[in-house]
Amino acid sequence: MTPPLIRLDEIAKSFAPPGRFGIIDRGRPVRAVDGVSFEVQAGETLALVGESGCGKSTTGRLILRLLEPSAGRIFYEATDLTALSAGAMRGMRRHLQMIFQDPYGSLSPRRTVAEIIAEPLDAHGLVGSRAERRERVMALLGQVGLSPEHASRYPRQFSGGQRQRIGIARALAVGPRLIIADEPVSALDVSVQAQIVNLLQDLQESTGVAYVFIAHDLAVVRHIADRIAVMYLGRVVEIGEKRRIYAAPHHPYTQALLSAVPQPDPDVRGRRIVLEGDVPSPTDVPVGCRFHTRCPLATELCRHETPLLREIAPGQSAACHYARPNPISLAA
Amino acid sequence: MAITIASDEPEYARSPSLVATFSRRLLTDPVTLVAVLYLGLLCLVAIFAPLIAPNDPLAQSILQINLPPSRDHWLGTDQFGRDVLSRIIYGSRASLELGLISPLLAALGGSIIGMIGGYFGGIVDRVVGRLIDLLLSFPILLLGIIVAAALGPGFWNLVMALVLAFAPRFARIARASTLSIRNEPFVEAAVAAGVRHPTIIVRHILPNIAGSIAVLITLWISSAIQLEATLSFLGLGTEPPRPSWGNIIRDGLNNLFGSAWPIVSAGFAITLTVLAFNLLGDAVRDVLDPELKE
Amino acid sequence: MTGPLLEVEALSVAFGPKLNPVRAVDAVSFTVNAGEAVGIVGESGSGKSVTSLAILRLVPDPPGRIVGGRIRFAGADLLSLPPARMPEIRGRDIGMIFQEPMSSLNPVMTIGDQITEAVMLHERISARRRRALALEMLDLVGIPNPAERFLSYPHQFSGGMRQRVMIAMALVCRPKLVIADEPTTALDVTIQAQVLALMNRIRSTFGTAILIISHDFGVIAEVADRVVVMYAGRIVEQGDVRSIFRHPAHPYTRGLLQSIPRLEDDRRRLYQIPGSVPAPGARSAGCPFCPRCPDRLPICANAMPPMAEVGPSHHTACWTNPGASVAGAQ
Numbered sequence: 026m027t028p029p030l031i032r033l034d035e036i037a038k039s040f041a042p043p044g045r046f047g048i049i050d051r052g053r054p055v056r057a058v059d060g061v062s063f064e065v066q067a068g069e070t071l072a073l074v075g076e077s078g079c080g081k082s083t084t085g086r087l088i089l090r091l092l093e094p095s096a097g098r099i100f101y102e103a104t105d106l107t108a109l110s111a112g113a114m115r116g117m118r119r120h121l122q123m124i125f126q127d128p129y130g131s132l133s134p135r136r137t138v139a140e141i142i143a144e145p146l147d148a149h150g151l152v153g154s155r156a157e158r159r160e161r162v163m164a165l166l167g168q169v170g171l172s173p174e175h176a177s178r179y180p181r182q183f184s185g186g187q188r189q190r191i192g193i194a195r196a197l198a199v200g201p202r203l204i205i206a207d208e209p210v211s212a213l214d215v216s217v218q219a220q221i222v223n224l225l226q227d228l229q230e231s232t233g234v235a236y237v238f239i240a241h242d243l244a245v246v247r248h249i250a251d252r253i254a255v256m257y258l259g260r261v262v263e264i265g266e267k268r269r270i271y272a273a274p275h276h277p278y279t280q281a282l283l284s285a286v287p288q289p290d291p292d293v294r295g296r297r298i299v300l301e302g303d304v305p306s307p308t309d310v311p312v313g314c315r316f317h318t319r320c321p322l323a324t325e326l327c328r329h330e331t332p333l334l335r336e337i338a339p340g341q342s343a344a345c346h347y348a349r350p351n352p353i354s355l356a357a
Numbered sequence: 358m359a360i361t362i363a364s365d366e367p368e369y370a371r372s373p374s375l376v377a378t379f380s381r382r383l384l385t386d387p388v389t390l391v392a393v394l395y396l397g398l399l400c401l402v403a404i405f406a407p408l409i410a411p412n413d414p415l416a417q418s419i420l421q422i423n424l425p426p427s428r429d430h431w432l433g434t435d436q437f438g439r440d441v442l443s444r445i446i447y448g449s450r451a452s453l454e455l456g457l458i459s460p461l462l463a464a465l466g467g468s469i470i471g472m473i474g475g476y477f478g479g480i481v482d483r484v485v486g487r488l489i490d491l492l493l494s495f496p497i498l499l500l501g502i503i504v505a506a507a508l509g510p511g512f513w514n515l516v517m518a519l520v521l522a523f524a525p526r527f528a529r530i531a532r533a534s535t536l537s538i539r540n541e542p543f544v545e546a547a548v549a550a551g552v553r554h555p556t557i558i559v560r561h562i563l564p565n566i567a568g569s570i571a572v573l574i575t576l577w578i579s580s581a582i583q584l585e586a587t588l589s590f591l592g593l594g595t596e597p598p599r600p601s602w603g604n605i606i607r608d609g610l611n612n613l614f615g616s617a618w619p620i621v622s623a624g625f626a627i628t629l630t631v632l633a634f635n636l637l638g639d640a641v642r643d644v645l646d647p648e649l650k651e
Numbered sequence: 652m653t654g655p656l657l658e659v660e661a662l663s664v665a666f667g668p669k670l671n672p673v674r675a676v677d678a679v680s681f682t683v684n685a686g687e688a689v690g691i692v693g694e695s696g697s698g699k700s701v702t703s704l705a706i707l708r709l710v711p712d713p714p715g716r717i718v719g720g721r722i723r724f725a726g727a728d729l730l731s732l733p734p735a736r737m738p739e740i741r742g743r744d745i746g747m748i749f750q751e752p753m754s755s756l757n758p759v760m761t762i763g764d765q766i767t768e769a770v771m772l773h774e775r776i777s778a779r780r781r782r783a784l785a786l787e788m789l790d791l792v793g794i795p796n797p798a799e800r801f802l803s804y805p806h807q808f809s810g811g812m813r814q815r816v817m818i819a820m821a822l823v824c825r826p827k828l829v830i831a832d833e834p835t836t837a838l839d840v841t842i843q844a845q846v847l848a849l850m851n852r853i854r855s856t857f858g859t860a861i862l863i864i865s866h867d868f869g870v871i872a873e874v875a876d877r878v879v880v881m882y883a884g885r886i887v888e889q890g891d892v893r894s895i896f897r898h899p900a901h902p903y904t905r906g907l908l909q910s911i912p913r914l915e916d917d918r919r920r921l922y923q924i925p926g927s928v929p930a931p932g933a934r935s936a937g938c939p940f941c942p943r944c945p946d947r948l949p950i951c952a953n954a955m956p957p958m959a960e961v962g963p964s965h966h967t968a969c970w971t972n973p974g975a976s977v978a979g980a981q
Contacts, residue, residue, distance in 0.1 A: 076839035077810075089549055118551035131542035135564045144560075145550035184927065195550065214694040214928075215866065219910040219921035226920065241840065244912040248921055271914065285844040287869025289911055291892045299844050303809045 028102050029064040030203055030235050036061045036087055036097035037259075038080075053308040057083040059259035060097070062334075067202065070229065070236040072250035072267075074243060074282070078307055079256040081239045082126075085205040088237065089121050090114050101203075119149050122196040126208035128188035132180040138191055139176040142166070145198045165194040168231075170224060186217035190224065197228065203235045210245060222249055243286050247271060255279045258307060258315045261334060265341030273350035275343040278316050280353050298353055314346070322347055379644045392636035399630060403449040412440035414447040414600050423615040435605075435619045436612040444600040445622050451589070451601035452630065454512070456582040459519035460574050467524035468570055471531025476539055476558055485532065492525035501584055505593040515594055519584060523577050530573055534566040568645040575638035579631040586627050602627050654726070655682035656828055656860050657706070662720035664698070664705050666931070673931045675701045675715070677884040680958070683828065688854060688861040690875030690892070692868060694907075696928045698884040699864045703830050706862075707745060708737050725827065743773040746821030750833035752813035756805040762816050763801035766823055773824045788819040792849060811842035815849065822853065828860045835870060847873045868911055872896060877964070880904050883929055883939035886958065890965030900967040902944045938970070946971050 040055040058080040065071045073081040086092045088099055090106060099106040106117060122145070125131035132141055139162045143152070152158040163173050169190040180188055189209060196204050206225065210218040226249055229236065240246050246253060247267065254264040255278065263276040274280045284298045300319045305311055314332050317323040326346055334344040345352070383390050402409055412430070418438030426433045432441035474485030492500070504518035538544060539562070547557050588594035589603025597604050602623040609620035662679045665672035676698040683689045693699045704710045705717055708729065722729040724744065732740075741747065749755040757765060766785040770776070776784075782801075789797035792815040805813055814834060821829050831850070835843040851874060854861055863874050871878055872892065879889040880901065888901040899905045906924040926943040937952040938944070944951065948970050959974035961967045969975060 076841060091545060091549055115551050115553070118549065123546070123549040125542050125546055127542050131546045133543040133547070133561050136560070144547065144552060148550055148552040148556070186927070192546070195546070199551075215868075215907060216694060216910050216924045217927070219912070219923040222912070223920050223923060242912070243840075244914050247914060248912050281841060283914065285841045286914055287840075287843070287847065287867060287873045288914065289868035289872050289896065289908065291872045291875075291896055293872075297844055297848075299848050300841050303811055303842070304839070 028100070030067045030102065031065040031088060031237075032100040033062050033064075033084075033088070034098045034100070036084065036099060037095050038083055038087055038092060039095045055307045056259050056310055057307055058087060058094075059310065061256070061259070061261055062097075063254055063261060063264055065203065065235055065237060068229070068233045068235055069251045070238055070249055072238045072240060072246040072253045073256060074240055074246055074253060075256035076241055076282075076304060078258065078304055080259040080307075081256050082207055084256070085123070085207050085237060085239050088203075088205060089118070089123060091123075116149070119145075119199045120202045122199065122201040122204050124189070124192050124196050124204060124206045124209045126211055128185045128192065128212055129180075131192055132188055134180055137177050137179060138166075138171075138183075141180070141191060142176075142194045142198055145195060149199055151199060161198070165198055168197065168228065169194045184217075185213050186220060189213065189221055193221075193224065193228070197232070197234075200232070201234060203237065205237045205239070207239045208241070209238075211240070211242065218245065225249060243283060255282065258305065258310055260315065260344065262316065262345070263341070263343040264334070265338070265343075269338065269341045273338075275337050275341060275348040275350060275352065276345045277320050277322055277347075277352050279343075280351055314344075316345075321353055379640070382640055382644055386640070389636055389640040392633040392640075395629065395633045396637065399449055399633075400453065402446055403453045406446050406450055410440075410443035410446045412443045414439060414443040415598050416440070423612070425616070426618065432622050433616055433618040435608060436615050437608075441605075441619050441622055444605055444619075445602070445626055448600040448602045448605055448623065449626070449630075451595045451599065452582050452585055452627075455515060455519065455585045455595075456578050456634075459516050459581045460523055460577040462516065463520045463523035463577070464527045464570055464574050466520065467527030467529075468531040468566070470524075471528035471533075472535045472558055472562055472566070474528070475532040475535025476554070476562060478539075482532075485528070489525045489528050489532070492521065493529070495522075497522045497580070497584060498587060501588055502591065502593060505588055510593065510596045512595075515585070515588065518588070519581055522584070523581070526577070527570065527573060530569055531566055534569050535562050538562055538565050572638060572642040572645060575634060575641050579634035579638070582627065582631055582634070656685045656687075656725060657683040657862070658721070658723040659702070659706065660721040660723070662702065662705060662722060663718050664701050664710055664715055665718045666715045671932075672718070674718075674884050675931060676705065678720070679881070679884075679886050680720075681879050681886065681889055683860050683862055685827065686854070686858040686860055687877065688863065688875045689877045689879060690871035691862070691864045691879045691881060692866065692871050693881035694866055694928060696883065696931060697881040699881050700832055702881070703747075703832050703862065703864050706830065707741050707747060708734070709741075739773070742769055742821075742826070743824045744826050744828070746824070746826040746829040748814070748817050748821050748829065748831040748834045750836050752810065752817045752837070753805065755817060756813060758805055761802050761804055762808070763803075766816070766820050769820045769823050784823060785819075788823045789816075791822075791853075792816070792819045793845070794819070809842075810838050811845060814838060814842075814846055818846070818849065818853070822857070822859065825857065826859065828862065831861060831863045833865055834863070836865070836867070843870070850874055868896075868908065880907075884931075885939060885955075886968065887940065888965075888967040888969075889958075890962070890967075894962055894965040898962065898965075900961040900965065900972060901940075901969050902946045902971070903940045904967075906943075906945075938968075 036058055037060055038058040040057060061084055073084060075081045083092065087094050094107060101117065101120065106114065109117065142162050142165055143158050146152045146158060146161060152161055162176055166173060166175060171187065171190055210221050213221060222245060228234065238246065238249055250267050252265065253267050253270045254261050257278050263270065263274065263279045270279065274283060281298045281300050302319050305318055311318050313329045314327040317327040332344045332346045334342050336342045337348045383393060416439060421434050421438040422436050424430055424434045430440050430442065435441055470485055474482040500522045501518045504521055505515060508514035508517065544557065544561055547561055585594055585601065586603035589601040590607045592607065594603050595601035605619050605623040660680050662676055663674055664676040665674050667673045679702055691699045691702065701710060706722055710717065717730060763785055766788060767781040770781045770784055786797045786801060789800065794800050794812060794815055808816065835846050838846060847870065850861065853859060861874065865871055875892050877890065878892050878895045880887050882903050888895065888904050895904065899908055909922040910924060912921055924943055929939060937954055938956055941947050941951040951970050956968045956970045956975050958966050958968045959972055961972045961974055
């Protein structure tokens with residue numbers, strides 16, 4: 026059986042606040058990612074969704090070892106990425122690339138588009154001559170819907186959507202097998218979002234690249250994802266095939282998240298689950314089920330025992346003691 | 358499979374190049390223009406001193422001590438009969454050589470150390486940080502005096518003193534700028550692309566801190582000139598009889614009632630030059646500031 | 652009081668050099684009635700935020716200036732008031748909620764002080780009564796332990812809580828109108844749901860009129876009774892919220908509604924409007940949407956379509972609207 030493209034095994038990342046040199050810690054550690062495991066198959070799109078502080082962006086960076094995991098292992102096919110030296114990991118980056126959220130900050134302001142796109146090619150020694158490099162850059166520009174004359178311009182001369190295309194071209198340059206897309210459309214206008222999402226799908230069809238698509242917007246994710254993993258406070262609370270998750274979420278948080286998305290339909294107004302309270306701080310994760318402080322179904326059991334992620338339907342797992350389809354019943 | 362084309366998207370105007378912006382500033386701001394012209398003139402004077410100076414700055418003459426300004430000696434003579442104007446002209450060499458080389462070397466050394474510390478963080482940064490703090494805790498003049506006194510007089514020793522005094526200031530700015538850029542998404546993107554660290558430092562960090570460093574260089578040039586003058590005044594700088602504006606003042610102090618011309622001329626020279634470099638620094642900063650803000 | 656609470660008539664705001672100004676807002680007219688919620692929706696560059704700032708005369712001058720039109724609030728012409736009178740209106744009669752609660756709150760003042768300051772500016776009441784009023788507002792907006800949180804600083808609150816504090820500050824003097832500029836854009840979706848529910852509750856409790864500005868159609872649908880759609884500085888369509896969503900009359904509105912990713916829809920490819928928003932300086936004589944419009948007519952490139960009725964409580968500025976030529980001829 027072929028191993029999955031990516032496999033995360035109880036990955037964790039804690040940030041200790043910088044203690045004063047020799048003096049006590051200023052606070053508790055931030056448990057940004059607290060034991061996450063999932064797989065990504067070649068050519069598929071796994072969406073990682075959740076609200077701020079859930080650890081989805083951190084997880085994305087951990088996969089690429091842009092941050093060092095505090096615990097757990099990451100496998101790229103059969104290779105344990107966490108065991109590689111820094112140099113060997115650098116070589117691996119050929120296969121694992123990233124698209125960033127900020128179209129304005131993720132492109133080096135003083136370099137031309139051609140230089141930006143060619144940089145990964147040079148870093149991995151994939152082009153020999155100037156002509157070859159130029160050819161490759163032009164081909165990539167075409168793939169993302171830009172034109173050859175854009176190559177000699179600077180990022181500041183482009184709009185947000187165009188800059189994001191440049192970032193995508195850069196990520197594609199080395200022919201990666203996986204691209205981590207960290208909120209790639211969140212900073213863009215609605216009409217531009219549609220263009221970029223369509224572009225990402227086209228590219229997946231033509232190159233077979235897999236995506237880990239990190240987002241907070243469940244509606245966008247619906248279109249591009251094959252499977253969805255919902256994160257809350259550093260753990261995955263539900264994961265499964267897209268259609269099942271949207272039709273019948275089994276975890277109360279997933280259900281609340283889906284119902285909280287404002288619908289562009291005035292007649293749906295008011296029929297929503299509104300959770301009480303704020304998301305707890307990652308320095309102060311609740312004992313037991315971490316969602317119990319806001320969960321309308323919480324019981325004593327939830328306050329003491331952490332539920333594990335277990336399969337509750339074919340192709341769908343949830344971490345809840347009371348997992349069942351649409352667990353929170355809506356008042357009539 | 359359709360390729361989505363991004364046509365008709367807004368294009369933003371090219372902002373003018375640095376040279377163009379600086380030239381425009383020169384043309385519109387008379388003060389800056391005068392400062393730049395003065396400095397240009399000063400450089401020519403220093404370079405062509407042998408051709409310009411009417412007399413030999415070292416030639417002494419007992420018969421002509423403390424003369425007031427005349428046709429032969431535009432600024433008069435000092436207590437050794439030496440032509441003040443020629444000494445001032447040759448003195449510009451000492452000031453400019455030191456004033457330009459020291460900040461440049463300090464910028465080079467200091468920036469490299471600051472960038473390395475800021476980029477790698479961790480223990481490297483701690484060491485660099487402590488080193489910077491240590492050197493910064495010495496007042497510039499004191500540091501200059503200590504090094505000059507320890508190493509003795511001589512051009513390169515003096516350069517060394519000034520470089521040690523200035524380098525930590527460059528390192529501090531370079532480190533701070535690097536720290537702020539280090540966390541920018543485009544640096545993370547370069548790491549994610551697999552670019553090696555030295556390449557990232559040169560290609561991504563350096564161009565973005567160059568502006569701040571350039572401004573600092575112009576500001577420290579005027580400090581270097583003042584420092585050289587002060588050290589020469591204290592007898593630790595340029596060795597007599599080689600003229601320097603600082604030691605002209607020193608000699609002049611001993612001869613205050615003989616002739617005030619040496620002190621006044623040298624004082625003016627220092628003041629004007631420092632002022633000109635400061636104005637240049639302001640202009641450089643204003644030109645680079647919109648860039649920095651971007 | 653009869654007549655609309657807020658009447659904006661042919662408002663135009665220009666930016667940039669006097670010789671070559673750019674119109675960020677171009678002949679915009681709409682009304683807000685007492686107790687009503689009106690939503691202005693548009694993408695970046697549509698001029699929606701500038702419109703809201705112009706109502707309170709908060710457009711920074713330079714580089715911007717109001718170059719035409721009238722703004723009437725409760726009968727008074729706001730544009731002809733001396734600038735010194737505007738601070739009285741702001742806060743007391745018209746409250747404002749901004750997008751970024753962190754930068755709109757003073758980080759070195761406790762939130763209790765900030766709310767009471769808002770009261771102090773407009774009403775002469777004792778310190779004790781001010782405090783009581785502030786506590787009442789905090790409780791109303793759902794801040795737990797108001798007496799304790801009164802002494803807290805903004806950084807000690809989460810984003811959602813800060814936005815509630817902003818709402819409390821905007822409402823403390825019981826204004827008749829609240830302008831909310833992208834109030835939930837910076838918030839997580841579950842917190843957004845809380846804040847929108849709060850805004851609806853406030854409207855039903857106090858009868859405050861709301862002018863909400865957002866790029867998110869879902870947010871607008873959740874709060875507004877009437878919708879104004881803006882594109883490139885002009886209003887392209889306005890009307891009752893149901894008419895706009897069910898029967899969008901302007902090609903831009905239609906395109907925008909189609910390109911929104913929706914939860915219940917499983918299409919793989921999203922509809923995209925071809926081309927992009929014109930740069931502010933590059934607008935032409937005809938309809939600004941013409942270059943991208945799938946339904947364009949020859950007249951569209953040359954003449955600006957007039958706002959005309961297309962249904963009950965539903966107007967659009969489009970040459971494809973049969974009512975347009977009639978309005979144009981008048």
